Amino acid sequence: MFPVYNHSTLRKTRSRRQKLRLRRHHSIQSAKPRQQITKNSSLTTRFHEILNDLRRSWSRFSSYTITELEPICQQIALQQMSSTTSTTEFCPLICIFCQNLIYEPITLYCGHTYCNQCINNEQLSSTINCPRCPHDIQGQIQSSIVYAREQSYKKNRFLKELFERSEKLKIKCETILLCQKGQMEYSQGNYQQAIDIYSQILDQYNNNDHIALYNRAKAYSTLKNYDQSLADATRVITLKPQWIKGYLCQSEILFEMKHYTAAFMSSLKALVIDPEDPIGKQIMARHLHAVLHNNDNIESVATMESELEQFNLGPSSNDNNMETTSSSGTNK
Structure with a gap:
């Protein structure tokens, strides 16, 4: 025989379970500030260690x-990457290079699709892989991006018409066109x-x-x-915490403001996302060179800490790489 429960017993059981869930939720929420403080101190500690190692070898690196x-x-x-585990999921309608809706899509022979403008960007390396x-297959076959450039791949008309006919994506396409107009003005010196x-x-x-914020930041x-x-x-x-260009843009601005340590920290975060990025390596190396030859930043730990705090360079998505990030939606 199955046990018989009356309505009063069921209500009490549901009430106990609901209270238990609420207690668990409150305990998780109350633990978040402590976790944030831990991440702050952990990041600062790691950066201390990096600078201390560089200082000990200053006589060698300074030359x-x-x-x-x-x-x-x-x-x-790479050392910073080894301390975290990153699992990133990509939305197939979002271009990795610009983190925006794929506009004027080019489908490579490997089957992956990117923006026509991104594929033909002059800043991309001439040997870049998809x-x-x-x-494990990169380097064993010809880069599909390089091949597409050489063969002048045509646009994926199916995807292009699909995006243009979608009412939800119509406004997004308009903003992309306006961004391209702004880029044209910028290239002509009309900042x-x-x-x-x-x-x-x-x-x-x-x-x-x-994208509008990024381009406006460069113009400013x-x-x-x-x-x-x-x-x-x-x-x-x-x-866009997983977009390398955002950190590189921020780091270059900080560098121009002569906040070399903060600039170095921001460019480090960019390179942790993609240690193979050639532009990221060049920018971070320039910032490191400035840190090594700037006596104030080398001798004063307080300067470094104040810069990190001032420019909100404490915890970033790179310290939360154990969380799965999904590039979804249609933001660029």
Whole structure:
């Protein structure tokens, strides 16, 4: 015979279970501030160790050129990666290079799709491999990106028409076109006009458009408006914590502001995301060179700590890489 429960017993059981769930939830929420403090101190401690190691070898590293410091920077980034486990899932409709909806899609022979503008970006290495292909086959076959450039691949018309006909993606496509217009103005030296276009996107379409913020940060930096530039770059990192360009942009702005330690820290975070990135290695090496030759930052730990705190360079997504991040949605 099955036991017979009356309604009163069932209500009491449900009530006990609900209270237990609430207690568990509150205990998890109360533990988060303590975890944040731990991550803060852990990151600062690791950075202390890096700088201390560099100081002990200062007489040797001080004579290194920026190019000679690049492999050292890569090794530092790899050591930071080894302490975390990253599992990143990519949305197939999002371009890895720009972290935005794939616009004017180019499908490579490996089957992966990227923006036409991103594939033909002059800043990309001439030997770059497809970042979505397994690492064990990279180098064994010709890079699908290089091959696409050489063969002048045509756009994937099916995906292009699919995106353009979608009402939900229509506004996104409009903002992408406006961003490209702003980039054209920037390339012609019309920096204020470019800023106006990016501001229009942020004010009228989406105030969290990370591409508009990123490009506006670069334009502000060119005009030496570093405070506004830094604010935009920091927002980009908040919106896209796994996008290497956000950290590199922030680090370059900090470098121009002569906050060398903070710049080095930000570029380190970028290189931890992708230690093979050639631009990231060059930028971090330049920042490391400045740190090694700047007496104030080398001799004063307090300077480093104040810079990290001032520019909110404490915990970042790189310290939370054990969490799975999903590049979903249609933000760029």
